[in-house]
Amino acid sequence: MSTPNSRANPAFYAVIALLVFMSVGPVILMFMNSFKLDVDIISGTSGLIFLPTIQNYEKALCDVLWYEPDHIDFCSLKFGNAFVNSLIIALVSTALTLVIGCMAAYALVRFRFMGRDTVSLSTLMVRMVPPAVLLVPVFGLWNNEFCLDRDGLIGGAIRDTFGGRGDVCLAGTHSGIILIYVAMNLPFVIWILQSFIVQVPRSLEEAARVDGAGPFQVFFKVVLPLIKPGLAAAAIFTFRIAWNEYLLASALSDRDTRTVPILIVNNMSEFNVEWGVIMATGMLLAIPPIIFTLLASRQIITGMTAGAVKG
Amino acid sequence: MRTAMANRLTPYMFMAPAAIIMAIALMYPLGYMVWGSFREWNPSQNIGEAEFVGLKNYIFLWNDPNFHESLGVTLRFAFFVVTIEMIIGVGLALLLDREIRGISLLRTMFILPMMIAPVVVGLMWRYMYHPTVGTFNRFLDSIGLPRVDWLGDYALTSVIIADIWQWTPFIFILSLAALQSLPRSALEAARIDGATGWQQIIHIKLPLMMPVLIVTALLRLIDAFKVLEVILVMTEGGPGLSTEILALRISRTATEFRELGVAAAMSNYLLILLLLLTVGMFAFNRWQEARAARLNALVEEES
Numbered sequence: 342m343s344t345p346n347s348r349a350n351p352a353f354y355a356v357i358a359l360l361v362f363m364s365v366g367p368v369i370l371m372f373m374n375s376f377k378l379d380v381d382i383i384s385g386t387s388g389l390i391f392l393p394t395i396q397n398y399e400k401a402l403c404d405v406l407w408y409e410p411d412h413i414d415f416c417s418l419k420f421g422n423a424f425v426n427s428l429i430i431a432l433v434s435t436a437l438t439l440v441i442g443c444m445a446a447y448a449l450v451r452f453r454f455m456g457r458d459t460v461s462l463s464t465l466m467v468r469m470v471p472p473a474v475l476l477v478p479v480f481g482l483w484n485n486e487f488c489l490d491r492d493g494l495i496g497g498a499i500r501d502t503f504g505g506r507g508d509v510c511l512a513g514t515h516s517g518i519i520l521i522y523v524a525m526n527l528p529f530v531i532w533i534l535q536s537f538i539v540q541v542p543r544s545l546e547e548a549a550r551v552d553g554a555g556p557f558q559v560f561f562k563v564v565l566p567l568i569k570p571g572l573a574a575a576a577i578f579t580f581r582i583a584w585n586e587y588l589l590a591s592a593l594s595d596r597d598t599r600t601v602p603i604l605i606v607n608n609m610s611e612f613n614v615e616w617g618v619i620m621a622t623g624m625l626l627a628i629p630p631i632i633f634t635l636l637a638s639r640q641i642i643t644g645m646t647a648g649a650v651k652g
Numbered sequence: 653m654r655t656a657m658a659n660r661l662t663p664y665m666f667m668a669p670a671a672i673i674m675a676i677a678l679m680y681p682l683g684y685m686v687w688g689s690f691r692e693w694n695p696s697q698n699i700g701e702a703e704f705v706g707l708k709n710y711i712f713l714w715n716d717p718n719f720h721e722s723l724g725v726t727l728r729f730a731f732f733v734v735t736i737e738m739i740i741g742v743g744l745a746l747l748l749d750r751e752i753r754g755i756s757l758l759r760t761m762f763i764l765p766m767m768i769a770p771v772v773v774g775l776m777w778r779y780m781y782h783p784t785v786g787t788f789n790r791f792l793d794s795i796g797l798p799r800v801d802w803l804g805d806y807a808l809t810s811v812i813i814a815d816i817w818q819w820t821p822f823i824f825i826l827s828l829a830a831l832q833s834l835p836r837s838a839l840e841a842a843r844i845d846g847a848t849g850w851q852q853i854i855h856i857k858l859p860l861m862m863p864v865l866i867v868t869a870l871l872r873l874i875d876a877f878k879v880l881e882v883i884l885v886m887t888e889g890g891p892g893l894s895t896e897i898l899a900l901r902i903s904r905t906a907t908e909f910r911e912l913g914v915a916a917a918m919s920n921y922l923l924i925l926l927l928l929l930t931v932g933m934f935a936f937n938r939w940q941e942a943r944a945a946r947l948n949a950l951v952e953e954e955s
Binding site for chain 1: 659662663664666667669670671673674676677678679680681682684685688693695698699744747748756758759760761762763764765767768769770771772775776777778779780784785787817821822825826829874877878880881884885898899900902903906907912915916919922923926927929930934
């Protein structure tokens with residue numbers, strides 16, 4: 342495609358350098374600020390020369406550190422706890438979404454059955470529902486209806502075994518948040534995986550069928566290994582949403598099940614923002630997605646193009 | 653006989669978990685919301701205890717100037733964000749469509765902003781826009797220009813800039829992919845006929861990319877209505893109502909003003925808006941397929 346006069350054009354490389362600077366600059370800025378003391382951030386001595394300190398990270402992680410740093414007298418930020426919550430919720434919901442989603446995608450691609458069109462249409466439709474729209478009903482349902490009754494069978498059993506009152510609602514539990522994340526991500530995962538499953542040659546499956554494999558065996562042993570790139574892409578996107586989501590988690594979680602985004606927003610809305618600590622928590626929240634991006638950018642791009650173009 | 657039965661049941665068994673979860677956690681809540689939007693409902697009540705008020709919530713919103721303001725902000729935000737991102741993204745794709753060494757590394761860096769949590773993006777930009785310690789005002793200071801109150805006087809613009817930073821790469825990458833899968837023969841033919849670079853872009857590249865571009869734009873548009881965290885962290889909807897997009901207003905109505913009924917009605921208005929957009933996208937896709945099929949048929953007839 343390259344025309345002769347455009348090959349080694351310095352302006353061209355300047356544009357690229359500028360773009361890279363613009364897209365990565367803010368991230369690097371935050372990374373550097375997370376190693377500065379608040380005094381340094383506010384006094385604004387020039388960006389590059391400063392004495393790096395891990396005090397901010399110590400302050401953020403104070404509830405999981407095995408030693409007690411001198412500069413902290415009271416550990417107010419329960420970051421470690423929130424980080425573990427985020428991790429549990431994101432990993433479990435990603436795993437569930439993937440398993441359930443690729444089974445459904447497989448059924449939609451390979452079988453003709455009653456209600457197939459309705460299912461695939463509604464899957465597409467719910468893809469556009471914003472989390473904010475789900476806020477009100479999910480809040481109401483999870484708090485009032487999706488509960489185990491105090492006198493009911495399961496509630497009674499829980500009370501007898503674990504003590505407590507025995508009436509549990511989904512709100513405030515990990516499973517409550519996981520359930521809504523799985524439901525929210527399913528349409529997207531099904532949509533992406535469909536475009537990968539279509540490409541699996543039918544003859545392979547038929548060969549396995551002839552050799553005596555049942556439908557589930559065909560699915561797990563033949564189809565799944567072939568759509569690994571699609572699974573990776575879908576996993577990354579699901580993880581990213583579950584890991585980053587704030588709104589629904591804030592409505593559904595209580596003190597013990599708070600996730601990291603909630604912690605950050607709560608600390609931001611205080612009057613006197615401690616920039617260093619906030620940046621450190623932000624950096625810790627950003628690290629897993631950054632690692633994924635660096636390791637699997639090809640899968641991410643494949644997934645993005647498949648999701649947009651082939652739809 | 654038994655295997656035939658099992659075979660017929662297989663698709664349902666594969667579908668069942670997804671169908672059940674989506675029914676419980678998506679469809680039922682959506683129906684519940686429609687039901688709740690006709691009620692005077694506050695968070696401490698069960699929905700059964702809430703009083704049925706008919707269309708009151710909808711009529712109240714229809715005449716509520718704050719809701720109009722917030723709807724206007726949402727539409728303006730979505731319009732500017734999608735337009736500017738499309739122009740910059742497609743422009744960059746056209747500009748950078750050539751053999752670049754290390755393109756995969758570049759793409760990795762470009763998708764970084766999309767993968768980072770919106771909360772963190774908001775945090776970074778709030779810092780950079782900060783009136784005294786922020787990067788932009790420091791820069792203005794150092795070159796002797798007056799400071800700008802980014803999140804005060806130009807709140808909506810600042811929020812739009814942050815979103816452009818985060819999502820332009822998405823459009824850039826998609827349109828670059830579309831550009832590089834264009835049929836070589838058409839471009840070759842144009843070049844032999846002596847078309848200039850601009851003519852190639854306007855008459856050949858853009859029309860051929862159009863289907864992908866329109867789908868991309870619609871996807872971005874639907875996503876633009878979902879933005880919430882970035883704005884929440886940067887401005888909390890302020891100053892005044894100047895950046896309070898609908899999603900944010902819904903969450904504030906539900907949690908601060910404790911009027912779940914009104915929030916539900918507002919969610920319904922938003923859903924209807926998005927439904928129209930999605931139906932538009934569908935119709936466009938169908939039309940596209942029909943046209944492609946017709947063209948194929950024509951080509952086959954001729955050959």
